[in-house]
Structures are given as C-alpha cells and as structure tokens.
Amino acid sequence: MSAPPYITGNTTVSALMFKVLLALVPGIVAYAWLFGSGILITLALASVTALASEALMLRLRRRPIMPFLSDNSALVTAWLLALALPPLAPWWLVVVGTMFAIVVAKQLYGGLGYNPFNPAMIGYAVLLISFPVIMTQWPAPLELAQARLSFADQLAYIFGRVLPAGVQLDAISTATPLDYLKTQLKLDHAMTDIVSAPVFGAFGAKGSEIVAGAYLLGGLYLIQQRIITWHIPVALLGGLAAISGLFYVIDPQHHASPMFHLLGGAAMLGAFFIATDPVSGPTTPRGKLIFAASIGVLTWVIRSYGGYPDGVAFAVLLMNLCVPLIDAYTQPRVFGHGKS
Amino acid sequence: MISRLFKFSGGVHPPEHKLESTGQPIQVLPVSGTLVLPLRQHVGNLPKILVQPGDHVLKGQLLAEAVGAISAAVHAPTSGTIVSIEDQSIPHPSGLPDVSITLNPDGENRWMPLNPTDWRQRDRAEMISSLRVSGIVGMGGAAFPTQIKLRPGGGSGIKTLIINGAECEPYITCDDMLMRERADEIVRGIEIAHYLLGPEKCIVGIEDNKPEAERAMREACARSAVKIDVAVVPTLYPSGDARRLTALLTGIEVPSDKRSSDVGIQVFNVATMTAVYRYFSLGETVVSRIVTVTGNVARPGNFEVPLGTPMTALLEAAGGELPNTNGLIMGGPMMGFSLPSMQVPVIKATNCIIASAPRLFPAPPPVLPCIRCARCADACPVSLQPQELYWFAKSQNLDKAREYKLFDCIECGCCSYVCPSNIPLVQYYRFAKSEIIAQDKAKEAANLARERNEFRLERIEREKQERAAKHAQRAAGAKAESADADADAAKKAAIAAAMERAKAQKAEVQPKNTEDLSDAAKAEVAAIDVRRAEATAAEPEAANVVKEKQENG
Numbered sequence A: 001m002s003a004p005p006y007i008t009g010n011t012t013v014s015a016l017m018f019k020v021l022l023a024l025v026p027g028i029v030a031y032a033w034l035f036g037s038g039i040l041i042t043l044a045l046a047s048v049t050a051l052a053s054e055a056l057m058l059r060l061r062r063r064p065i066m067p068f069l070s071d072n073s074a075l076v077t078a079w080l081l082a083l084a085l086p087p088l089a090p091w092w093l094v095v096v097g098t099m100f101a102i103v104v105a106k107q108l109y110g111g112l113g114y115n116p117f118n119p120a121m122i123g124y125a126v127l128l129i130s131f132p133v134i135m136t137q138w139p140a141p142l143e144l145a146q147a148r149l150s151f152a153d154q155l156a157y158i159f160g161r162v163l164p165a166g167v168q169l170d171a172i173s174t175a176t177p178l179d180y181l182k183t184q185l186k187l188d189h190a191m192t193d194i195v196s197a198p199v200f201g202a203f204g205a206k207g208s209e210i211v212a213g214a215y216l217l218g219g220l221y222l223i224q225q226r227i228i229t230w231h232i233p234v235a236l237l238g239g240l241a242a243i244s245g246l247f248y249v250i251d252p253q254h255h256a257s258p259m260f261h262l263l264g265g266a267a268m269l270g271a272f273f274i275a276t277d278p279v280s281g282p283t284t285p286r287g288k289l290i291f292a293a294s295i296g297v298l299t300w301v302i303r304s305y306g307g308y309p310d311g312v313a314f315a316v317l318l319m320n321l322c323v324p325l326i327d328a329y330t331q332p333r334v335f336g337h338g339k340s
Numbered sequence B: 001m002i003s004r005l006f007k008f009s010g011g012v013h014p015p016e017h018k019l020e021s022t023g024q025p026i027q028v029l030p031v032s033g034t035l036v037l038p039l040r041q042h043v044g045n046l047p048k049i050l051v052q053p054g055d056h057v058l059k060g061q062l063l064a065e066a067v068g069a070i071s072a073a074v075h076a077p078t079s080g081t082i083v084s085i086e087d088q089s090i091p092h093p094s095g096l097p098d099v100s101i102t103l104n105p106d107g108e109n110r111w112m113p114l115n116p117t118d119w120r121q122r123d124r125a126e127m128i129s130s131l132r133v134s135g136i137v138g139m140g141g142a143a144f145p146t147q148i149k150l151r152p153g154g155g156s157g158i159k160t161l162i163i164n165g166a167e168c169e170p171y172i173t174c175d176d177m178l179m180r181e182r183a184d185e186i187v188r189g190i191e192i193a194h195y196l197l198g199p200e201k202c203i204v205g206i207e208d209n210k211p212e213a214e215r216a217m218r219e220a221c222a223r224s225a226v227k228i229d230v231a232v233v234p235t236l237y238p239s240g241d242a243r244r245l246t247a248l249l250t251g252i253e254v255p256s257d258k259r260s261s262d263v264g265i266q267v268f269n270v271a272t273m274t275a276v277y278r279y280f281s282l283g284e285t286v287v288s289r290i291v292t293v294t295g296n297v298a299r300p301g302n303f304e305v306p307l308g309t310p311m312t313a314l315l316e317a318a319g320g321e322l323p324n325t326n327g328l329i330m331g332g333p334m335m336g337f338s339l340p341s342m343q344v345p346v347i348k349a350t351n352c353i354i355a356s357a358p359r360l361f362p363a364p365p366p367v368l369p370c371i372r373c374a375r376c377a378d379a380c381p382v383s384l385q386p387q388e389l390y391w392f393a394k395s396q397n398l399d400k401a402r403e404y405k406l407f408d409c410i411e412c413g414c415c416s417y418v419c420p421s422n423i424p425l426v427q428y429y430r431f432a433k434s435e436i437i438a439q440d441k442a443k444e445a446a447n448l449a450r451e452r453n454e455f456r457l458e459r460i461e462r463e464k465q466e467r468a469a470k471h472a473q474r475a476a477g478a479k480a481e482s483a484d485a486d487a488d489a490a491k492k493a494a495i496a497a498a499m500e501r502a503k504a505q506k507a508e509v510q511p512k513n514t515e516d517l518s519d520a521a522k523a524e525v526a527a528i529d530v531r532r533a534e535a536t537a538a539e540p541e542a543a544n545v546v547k548e549k550q551e552n553g
C-alpha cells in the first residue's frame, strides 16, 4: 500500500515474451516439417545455452536471478537466433552464437532493457562474419533433397558432423535461393530462367515461403494480442516491397519480384519478430514507421548489392544505431500543445 | 442533441468494481460522535477561523471564512460546541496533521436560520460574491473553490458549460447514485450555473456504464426550462478528467498553458451542482457530502455523511471492514491515496473510501527494467512519452524532463497501470516535479538576491558618481553636466526598483501548472518533501538500477 495506482493491468514482461514464443510456434512447425526436425534440436540447444549464460551473467553481476530468468526474454533471443541459423548447423555454432548474444550483446550492456542492439541479430552477425561458409550452407528443403535424414541422423550430423553412410553433403544441401539468385544474376542469367530453378517456389524460395506464411500468421496473432503494433511489420514489408517493386518494374530481368523478397529469406521473421524487439527499437509511432521502412529498404540494398546472402540482420543492426535520433525527432504532439 | 463525440488518445479500462456499491440507495447517516473539521479541505489559502473553543454554534454556521481569491469557507455540520482548535490527523497524501476545528455535537442538529431565496430575482454579481461564504468547492474530489469558476454572465465568455458525470475511476459510485436519485437537484444547480454564466450550451457527460443515471438525468433535463444535453461517453479512464471530457464532448483541446475558461468552457462536477442548488435555493451551506464506501467491507454502498465524521463511522455503516483489511484508500484506486489512519475525518474532497485488502490490491510483482515497449505511451491520455520521462526523472535529467512536458502529466496512473515491468512511473514523475519546483524556487531566490546585490552596487556607484559630480561641480563650477548625471542615475534606480518589485511579485505567485494538475497532484505538490522521501524509500530497485547504470558507465 505505498502509492497509486493501486491496481495494475495483468501484463508482465514474462507474459509478453511468452506470447512471442507462442507466436513463433506455427513458423517452427512449418520449418520442422519442411526442413527437418533438426531445428528442434537447434532450438533446444540455443534455449539451454541462453538460460545458462543468462543465469551465469546475472550471478556475476550480482543481480537477482529468478525475476530475470523467468522473464522469458533470453528464450526469445535464443529462438530468434536459432531460427535465423541454417538448419543442421553444428552444435558449437549454436552455442557460440547464443552465448555471444546473451553475454555480450545483452548482459554486458546491462541486461534486460539496456541493450542498444538486438541481441539475436548481434549473435547472427558475429557468426556470419566469423564462419561465413557454414552460415551460408543450407540444407535443401526436404522435397528437394536427394537423401532424407532421420531424426537420429540429424542429431548425429549436428553434434558430430557425420552423415549416414553413402550420403554426400551435396545430397542434402543447396545454396539458399537468395544466394543462388545473386550468383546467377552475376553470371548475367535472365530472371525468368533463374526463377524456374527448383529452389524457387510459387512466390519465393521453395519451402521457406511456407515458413514465411506461418511467421505471418504468428505475427498477426501478436498484433491481435497487442504485443506489437502494426507499424513496424507494415512499414518494413512496405519499404521492402516498394523498393523491390520499383526496380522490378524498371528492370524485371535483373531484379527479383517484391513477392520473392517478401517471402524469401528472413523478411517475415524480421518484420514481425526481430525488428519489433522493443528494447532496441524506437518507441514513437512515427519513429517505428521510419525505422522499419528503412530496414526494409536497407534489406533490399544489402540483398542486391551486399556481400551477404540476406540483409535483414545488418539492416536491423544499422537502424538500431539510429534509434535515439529517430525517437528524438518523432515525438508526438502532446495534448493541449500546438504542432511540435 | 450532441451531433458527435470526439476522442482523446490513450486511456485504460481497468475492472470497474462499481456494482458492489450501487446495490442500495444512498443512506443518510446521522451525526455520530465528535466531528473534526480540517481547515484545509480545498485548494488555496487557509481560511481564517472565526470561533473559539467553548463557542456554541448552529448547523451551517460559518466557522472559518475564505481568505483571498482562492479559498473556501468551513461551516459547522451540526449544532454543538467547539471543543478545540489544534493540529489533527487529516486525509492528505502527505499524512501530516493540520489545523482542525473539533466540534462536539449537542444532538439537536439545529440549523441556523436559513433563508431560501428565489435566485432568479437576484443580481448575478451579488450571488457570486455570496458564494464566498457558501463553502462550495469542486465536489468531484478536486476541491477547487467554486466561486472562482462561476463569474457573472456576459463578462464570463463561457460558451459551453460541461457537467461532469463521467465518474471514470473504478469503485467510485457517489456521482452515479446522486444522478440516479437526485437528478432534479443537479438540474436545478445547472440552471443556476446557466443563469450565472450564460453559456450557449450545456452538456452533461456520463460514461456508458451508468445507464440508470443517464436515464434519470435525461428525464430531469427534459423537465428543465434550460436546454441541457446529455451525452454518453465510452467508459474509458480517465474520461472524467476535465480536459479529457472537454475534448470528448467538444473536440476542443484546452491549451496546456490555459484554463478551460480561457477558451469559453467551464466544467463542474454533478455533486457541485447539487451544492450550488442547495446553497442558493435552500440557503444550506456545505455541511455534508455523499461518500462511496466500498472494497473490503461487508455492505458496500453510498452514504450521505456530515463532514468531519470519522472514517471508522463510515466503515461501520458499511457493515464493518472484513478480515485482512490493511488500510484505507481515499479516492479511487488509480489516483487515490492511502489514509494515515482510520480515524481521519470525511472532508469535502472525500468522494470514496476503499478498504483495501491483499485480495483487491495484491502487492505488485517485482519491478523490472523498462523494456521500452511503449505501452505506457499508448495508454497516456496526454500523449506524453512516459518511458522517456521515466529515464529523465531517474537520471535526474530534469531539464529534459521539463522539455518532454513533464508538467503536462496529470498523474492519472494509466502508464503505471499498463507497464509490464511494474515500474511505479507516477512516483518518479511526482518526484521529478517536486525537484524541479524546488530548483525553480531556489533559482528565483538566487536571482532575487543577485538583483538586490546589483541594485546595491548600483546605488553605491551612483552615490560615488554623485559625490564625484559634486566634487567636480565645486571644482569647475559646471552645473549642467551634474544635472544630466543625476537624471540618468535616478532613471536607472527607478528601473531597478521596478524590476525588483516584479521579481518579488513573481516569487509570490504559485508555480505554473499546480492548479491544472489533478486533485491528488495538487495535494502532492504541497507535500512534496514527504513524498520525496517516500519515493526513494519505496524504490530500492530504482536506486539499484541507477547505481547499475553508473557502474556501467
């Protein structure tokens, strides 16, 4: 009975984060179905690593462990990173990336609420820079793979990098569609030929377009639950669609369609789950629009001209840098005041 | 008819808890035991005491008269003998005792001679000045003296008269019950306000969770000769805040630095209208009020009680408090405050008493750091950025806090209510406001001192010059030059003196905004130091986080 208000709504950080995890489930199911159940192993690995690193760091920093460990934020970071990694990534890659995300990108900056950058994306970027080969080697969607791995096979591959007798790496892996597209365009192949390759699906990349649809579903749930507002997803996807659409209209032979950009790579995951990280994002409605539209545009630029297969992670990190500036210049008009 | 309703952004919808106390009609409680009448029951100057211990007084008799423009009189709620005039525990957020008159009732409850008048025959200016002895203040809990707000027609410039029956805080139902049962009294009061202010239109705003009250008010308004509209607004806290209600009903945002009367709008609570009616038509001063007693009590309800009645008598009337009661809240759960004891008396601002218990108000979960989710910003009815204000307040970046319009915060608590990290945001804002006000005062004092010193130096300089001039005069016998210097110095002195007067006046004036704050806030500002200590004590986590930030550099 200290001070008003004496009542609080029943939202807690832990409940918010839990709903984010819940919203990821459809995407995970689609992922496991299309790319193999190995993702569940990756998720479990990342989760355990995240919780352990968080607990350790809280202890070292002499913070209470339970309130923070149970806020579910470490799990969200872990899951987002796991979903951004290539399926069947070796165990140590998952562990190193997750540890970096939690220990350096989150806890060393001050823990929950204090990290200026999205921890999962820091983890991802560090891995991509350090281990570019593994990070760009994606197993083919199951329907394209020439050999199927059982759950046990996947387990063995993740932990021991051993494939069942008679199966070659080539038989299960492929370049990602974004990568494929880029190399093919460099070779001056026409877009119409490129997209008829088997890695391409009806709209975007085969397999991942369905996963993207599942993320969309989860994202809509988050909006409906008011965990996130519409601003960031709409502006991010809008920005990406606008710039890719513009270039597609000008020169369709050398640019992928907006549909491909929206449904390929990490665009959907980024729009609903990554760029919406509250801590490292802006808080004002106009700020969110600017922030997310810029990420959309940057993603396209990096995808089209950068050296990395996908641009979402770097675009998010770059825009994280601009957040204080964006917030400062997008303050809403206060009630009873003229235009600010 | 109101053509359309407008909107304000933000707001929250906590569980209403209103049904508990609307089950039975308003019960009139008799005088019970000794009455304690704090002099400070309103916003403004302390009234001047007119009685002494031992005096016998009649019900309605003036005990203390208003002093200065913003003040309100205090009357005897029943007939009896004045026992003492001393500091007593009063219902105030500061928890500090204040000077009060203690009255021992004689059991006769005898009114002083009342002279009911036909106000339609009276002169408006005379009516207004007579309000000074009425004791009427904003009865919605704001307790702002009503005479200031009811200036005579013509000159008032009031175009829209808004009657606030929104009653948006959870648990409180005294206005709801008043509208249901005494709609005609309210309408009579509105007619008087209409007569005094001469507005073009009158609108009664009621939240849509009070259909019975709405119906009663519509019927009563239909019977009136004055055209009064009843507008139903959506149930959304804090729609009962005067500026929010104004925006809802008229689409006008009263500018931050102005009063609503500056833009032709005046807002009164429904219970204030009843008081106005009783005063002008029946001659009755403010001696009682309706209080909702609810929460952890056996029979929640509404009671009309003499002012000065101890809270314990109210609780008893409501069937007594249930087990586990751990305190009393005066006002609603969003903006009310904990009472220092159950013995404090009912005052004019007491609209509701909630017996609190862990089952109703569980201890909040541990405070976590701000995750910048902006839910607070979405909920803020003033469109502030509570999370930024929180940072500025916490890091003592007071200039920034002011720049981000800290003083527009009405302390409604919406931000704290929605915060998933359970940060007691409002406490931070109160703390920052009090700090800023204290700093401003210190600065003002320093400026004054500096100016005095400058003035002194200037005088010394002038005297020196005068002496030098006289010296020169004597030496050279040149007269014209000295006259010039004299005139110049005199002019300078006059300017400096005027500047000092202006500064001194400014220092006397209340710091900006206190009057625009909510009722609780106003009371707060008065008791800032106490609150400051409390805020720091209640916030070990905050202190930690600040420390942590420093550690992290």
Ligand code: SF4
Pocket: B369, B370, B371, B372, B373, B374, B375, B376, B377, B386, B387, B390, B415, B418, B419, B420, B421, B422, B423, B425
């Ligand atoms: S609601 Fe609480 S956690 Fe969210 S931004 Fe506001 S202060 Fe921070």
Ligand code: SF4
Pocket: B376, B379, B380, B381, B382, B383, B384, B386, B408, B409, B410, B411, B412, B413, B414, B415, B416, B425, B426, B429
């Ligand atoms: S307490 Fe102040 S900052 Fe918080 S919601 Fe109310 S007006 Fe906005």
